Amino acid sequence: MNWRFSRLSAGGEMPRNAADVRLFTCSFSPEAELARFTQAHPRAGGVVSFLGQVRSSSGVEAAGDAVEALELRHYEPLTLPAMHELAERILGRWDLEGLLVIHRSGTMMPGDPIVLVAAAARHRRSAFAAADFAMDHLKSESWFWKREKVGGQWRWVEPRAEDYQDIARWS
């Protein structure tokens, strides 16, 4: 099974600052991860982060339509290499001190963190752009399938055209 991780170093030469890319199968503390990341990059003037969490309600719908749980499935031989390749692309495009990408899989409850992306940079604009780019591309290029539990029933969530529009902003 050694092919599972054989493509991690496919990005060419080593970037100046390595990315911290992790997949978690159980819950994590975004604030602890962010604090550690920030402290690890004292030369960065700014850290931009995005935290995605399971919404406690899908919004305008009736109370009976609230999402009770969320499940993310992924295919390990593709997910982690794709996340590493995305991270290398981001480090090559912006001048960052550090990049953090954490993604959950498995079953999550409302309020649970799903994804945490953080970019540390000497310049604010680079940090914002890198975090924004990372989220746009993580959402559209990563191999995650999502099920929501609503009214006791699990249903798969379909792909959205909006994600492709988000990516088009960067080309």
Added chain:
Amino acid sequence: MNWRFSRLSAGGEMPRNAADVRLFTCSFSPEAELARFTQAHPRAGGVVSFLGQVRSSSGVEAAGDAVEALELRHYEPLTLPAMHELAERILGRWDLEGLLVIHRSGTMMPGDPIVLVAAAARHRRSAFAAADFAMDHLKSESWFWKREKVGGQWRWVEPRAEDYQDIARWS
């Protein structure tokens, strides 16, 4: 002295979600503030944050040019109303679940947090734009004067043309 806070409610009608705007004169924990903010907005799918901290080194310069301390002075009768007005403008422009703006004044050491902005929204794009806008405008419109201690000497930091360019992106 009641004129000091008389302009806080000048923004017209109350926004759907109030902003949390605070000025601190001593150090704070960005992770604790962010965790509390995130938990207070369970309907938000995403939270974007910017943390600005005192850099441990100004970067490419020689070791002797490292910033040893930073002092921010502000004029209270102007600072807090300006920050509240900016927050109201942001709440009027993007559909947010919540907005957090915390700014330090006083003397800070390398690694200390200076500013924390966080935007919670149902849609990722709104959260990114609101946090980005907040930082661009906080930097350029707020009444903060900055001194850096380098080689044992305090010196005032001059305004930068770059800040005005950042603001022009939004008009």
Added chain:
Amino acid sequence: MALKLVFLGPLEDLAGAPEREVASAPSVSQVLARLEPDLAAALSSARVKCALNGAIVHDRDAEVLKSGDELAFLPPVSGG
């Protein structure tokens, strides 16, 4: 020996399980030909990608499969 098939996302429901062992065959097309017709039709969709041991398969008629290989079927990922 056999092949391991992995069904991601909604394909899991259609296949009745997230994984399945099948008898080895030389190409992806030949593997599909032995499955239930409705499942084979879904896996043949242009929107469903196929990965062999973690690498996307571009030619499903290529006779490249070996016993012990893992074939994953990947429908479009979810939005949101």
Added chain:
Amino acid sequence: MALKLVFLGPLEDLAGAPEREVASAPSVSQVLARLEPDLAAALSSARVKCALNGAIVHDRDAEVLKSGDELAFLPPVSGG
């Protein structure tokens, strides 16, 4: 009674202190006329704003000052 002058940023160094009490005068211009010439010149710059009790003063010749008022002089804020 008197007026309180507040000097922000680098103006503090020029004035020798962050704050100063001065005798009351009817307008900002008249207050400035009584200060040291180099300080008065710096405070008269178009880049230095003046705030009366927290509100920016647009007409420095307006005779609006009352005893106990606070006049703040605000140079351009720092970048970075």
